[in-house]
Amino acid sequence: MPDTSTYSGLPVPLYSEDADLPVALGDFRESIEPRINLVAESVADMQDRYGGVPAGTLVSVPDIPAIYQKLVTLTNTWRVVSEDTGWNTFSGAVWADDWSNVSSGWRRVNGFTMVDIGATYTGAQIDAPSSGNIPDLDVMTLPSNVAPVHQRISANFLASSPGTIVAYVNQLVSISHVYPNGALNNSTTLTASFVYARGETDI
DSSP: EEEEEEEEEEEEEEOOOOOHHHHHHHHHHHHHHHGOEEOOHHHHHHHHHHTSSSTTTEEEETTTEEEEEEEEESOOEEEEEEOOOOBBOOOOOOOOOOEEESSSSEEEEEEEEEEEEEEEEEEEEEEOOOOEEEEEEEEOOTTTTTSSSSSEEEEEEESSSSSEEETTSSEEEEEEEEEEEEEEEEOEEEEEEEEEEEEBBOO
16 A cells, blocks of 8 residues: 555655555545646636546636636536626627617626617618518627527617617627607617527537
């Protein structure tokens, strides 16, 4: 049997001619692994540094901040178990003609994405019929890391008249409906909020 000395509950290997040092080191590793807080500087750093760790290993990336769990021992596959990006302005968003950003942004918390849109419309007035149905009016294109990934998401918006706005998986955000007999006036400011699970917890 290997010679060990217990320190803080850990079997620390001791040198001796009779000790089975590889076994002792293996026992020490198995004892200490659950106590290690693994940290990475980024997702890429985590994948590079910890790609070979066993399934179930947790790694924190404080700069996001997020905590990831290794899913498969032999592949570099991870799942987000805790994340909060904080509020971010849109990087890579494209505003449609006649729209300009006022105060818009996004935040992701544990797999759920929140999108707030505040934008001014400066195009010609759009009058809705009694049905409220109008041709889709594009407002913006969301960045790929923010747009929904499985199905479109609808929300209500407030402007000169309220209505329905939709975020599509192709990244477009469009107005699909305006209050019956309402109007979208020039210079009106639209506000809307979306909350949805992206289903993008695996990397």
